[in-house]
Amino acid sequence: MRNLINIFKNGIIKENPVLIIMLGLCSILAVSTSVVNALGMTLAFSFVLIGSELTISLIRKSIPKTLRVPIFIVVIGSFTTIMSLLLQAFLPDLNKALGIFIPLVVVNCIIIGRVEAFASKRSVIESLFDALGMSVGYGIVIVSIGAIREILGNGTILGYQVFGPNYNPALFFILPPGAFLVIGIEIAIINKILAKPKKVKQEG
Amino acid sequence: MKNSIDILKLGLTLGLVCLIAGFALSATYSITKDKITEQQRKALVQAQKEIFPDATEFKKIEISETKVGSATLKELYECLNESEKLLGYIATASTPGYGGNIIFVLGVNSDFSVKGVKVTEQTETPGLGANIAKSQFLEQFNGKTLNDEFVVKKDVKPVTSATISSRSITNGIKEILNFTSKNVKEASK
Amino acid sequence: MSELQSLMNIFISAAFAQNFVFIRFLALCSFVGMTTSMENAIGMGGAVTFVTVMASILSYVVYQFILVPLHLEYLQTIVFILTIAVFVQLVEIYLKKAVPSLYKAMGIYLPLIATNCMILAVALLNVTENYNLLEATVFSFGASIGYVLALVILAGIRERLKYVQIPSILKGYPIIFFIAAFIAVAFMGLQGIAR
Numbered sequence: 381m382r383n384l385i386n387i388f389k390n391g392i393i394k395e396n397p398v399l400i401i402m403l404g405l406c407s408i409l410a411v412s413t414s415v416v417n418a419l420g421m422t423l424a425f426s427f428v429l430i431g432s433e434l435t436i437s438l439i440r441k442s443i444p445k446t447l448r449v450p451i452f453i454v455v456i457g458s459f460t461t462i463m464s465l466l467l468q469a470f471l472p473d474l475n476k477a478l479g480i481f482i483p484l485v486v487v488n489c490i491i492i493g494r495v496e497a498f499a500s501k502r503s504v505i506e507s508l509f510d511a512l513g514m515s516v517g518y519g520i521v522i523v524s525i526g527a528i529r530e531i532l533g534n535g536t537i538l539g540y541q542v543f544g545p546n547y548n549p550a551l552f553f554i555l556p557p558g559a560f561l562v563i564g565i566e567i568a569i570i571n572k573i574l575a576k577p578k579k580v581k582q583e584g
Numbered sequence: 585m586k587n588s589i590d591i592l593k594l595g596l597t598l599g600l601v602c603l604i605a606g607f608a609l610s611a612t613y614s615i616t617k618d619k620i621t622e623q624q625r626k627a628l629v630q631a632q633k634e635i636f637p638d639a640t641e642f643k644k645i646e647i648s649e650t651k652v653g654s655a656t657l658k659e660l661y662e663c664l665n666e667s668e669k670l671l672g673y674i675a676t677a678s679t680p681g682y683g684g685n686i687i688f689v690l691g692v693n694s695d696f697s698v699k700g701v702k703v704t705e706q707t708e709t710p711g712l713g714a715n716i717a718k719s720q721f722l723e724q725f726n727g728k729t730l731n732d733e734f735v736v737k738k739d740v741k742p743v744t745s746a747t748i749s750s751r752s753i754t755n756g757i758k759e760i761l762n763f764t765s766k767n768v769k770e771a772s773k
Numbered sequence: 774m775s776e777l778q779s780l781m782n783i784f785i786s787a788a789f790a791q792n793f794v795f796i797r798f799l800a801l802c803s804f805v806g807m808t809t810s811m812e813n814a815i816g817m818g819g820a821v822t823f824v825t826v827m828a829s830i831l832s833y834v835v836y837q838f839i840l841v842p843l844h845l846e847y848l849q850t851i852v853f854i855l856t857i858a859v860f861v862q863l864v865e866i867y868l869k870k871a872v873p874s875l876y877k878a879m880g881i882y883l884p885l886i887a888t889n890c891m892i893l894a895v896a897l898l899n900v901t902e903n904y905n906l907l908e909a910t911v912f913s914f915g916a917s918i919g920y921v922l923a924l925v926i927l928a929g930i931r932e933r934l935k936y937v938q939i940p941s942i943l944k945g946y947p948i949i950f951f952i953a954a955f956i957a958v959a960f961m962g963l964q965g966i967a968r
Contacts, residue, residue: 487890
């Protein structure tokens with residue numbers, strides 16, 4: 381059990397897929413224009429990550445070495461397509477908001493990376509916890525960027541006005557340059573935190 | 585000998601995986617297919633109801649997608665009320681905007697003036713060009729006829745700092761209005 | 774608008790106004806990872822251009838002649854990515870045999886290209902924008918040129934960054950993103966030129 385919790389926490393902090401390993405950047409920046417979109421993207425991403433990790437872990441012993449990549453692609457691609465169809469049918473507004481980034485989940489380096497590095501080598505239950513941890517890690521980053529961009533760029537959060545009608549939103553943050561700026565700042569802050577003496581970071 | 589058996593085994597394994605995947609995919613597809621079509625129609629049906637609240641029937645006119653200037657006409661409907669009286673027409677079209685295509689629904693009265701306009705899909709700049717989808721901007725087109733110029737900053741008030749998006753939709757409306765009035769005279773009985 | 778004008782429009786829009794890196798947020802992993810030197814940038818840019826254009830054409834053909842007649846359009850994502858992966862694999866095999874020096878020089882680039890989200894995005898956009906084969910080819914070429922431009926600009930700046938003092942918290946990725954933010958502003962200014 382301890383082991384599983386560690387695996388879960390790993391995905392959020394030590395090996396946070398976005399801030400530490402620097403993967404999955406495209407969707408993070410493009411979709412973080414509002415908290416709702418960010419949450420939706422996390423949902424879509426998690427569905428595919430969890431599904432793929434579980435499936436690959438399940439069949440890991442029967443995958444011939446040379447067929448690794450094609451099988452990964454077929455599995456991840458299938459989950460992506462299923463997720464896409466489900467969104468089109470039941471959450472069409474989210475589907476429109478996320479646009480092309482829904483099918484692009486299939487090439488999200490985080491998913492391919494985790495499936496290759498973890499799920500193909502570890503047990504099903506471990507893979508489940510890894511997928512959950514990574515999803516939360518991904519979600520934290522995209523939602524935090526989304527919140528900042530929405531509050532500063534639109535004056536709202538989850539659609540609710542934060543600053544009152546006289547606030548003139550700094551549109552810059554909703555536009556592409558704003559995205560780059562916000563993630564740059566977030567990583568800088570993380571760098572600052574990580575630079576603190578190791579002793580403080582050791583616990584948790 | 586061993587090599588060909590290996591290759592056969594590989595092929596079969598891959599084939600099996602693809603088969604299972606294919607099964608899962610087609611199953612999901614058949615379950616969601618109808619819901620998806622329904623969702624795609626929803627935006628249109630809603631726009632139709634908002635523009636012609638008195639219409640009870642929207643009869644589709646059989647024409648194929650046509651390029652009209654820079655816009656593209658997708659579908660054309662006759663709008664009838666309960667007594668089968670022709671109230672007007674609904675056209676769905678797309679026109680290239682600043683950030684991509686703008687999909688809109690144009691309601692045309694039987695005298696070929698504009699009944700109403702709704703924008704159902706756009707990818708303009710949020711906060712700027714995206715405001716062309718707001719009714720405050722679109723209302724000004726109500727009642728316009730082909731005698732109007734449809735020129736931004738002349739008879740059309742643009743969205744502030746979004747002249748290109750405003751021009752795009754204005755142009756699109758003008759072209760589709762023009763096309764509709766020229767072609768339905770022949771199309772209806 | 775004449776056919777040629779419309780094609781020019783597609784090209785300029787894909788390369789500048791709707792630049793795939795700075796406006797559409799695609800291919801960011803390679804943008805950040807492959808710009809440590811001008812050599813890497815140009816090498817990756819060239820490779821991606823080749824694969825994007827060829828894979829787009831291939832995907833287009835597969836879509837029009839296989840998926841559409843069989844009403845299997847919903848499989849486009851998975852079919853396109855498989856097409857791209859297979860194509861990259863074939864290129865790798867060919868280069869290994871025919872031009873081993875180039876193969877060695879490209880090293881890790883090759884397999885990385887398959888995960889480049891821009892390539893898949895271009896293939897998908899060709900479908901949603903309803904381009905014909907010629908328009909699709911021009912579009913993929915434009916997108917690739919925009920990508921090469923992005924890489925080269927950043928690589929040029931990063932090479933000069935080596936000689937500059939950067940505050941420690943900004944070292945590494947933060948400064949790159951800040952720079953990208955400014956370049957993005959410049960590209961936003963170009964947005965009006967296509968139309």
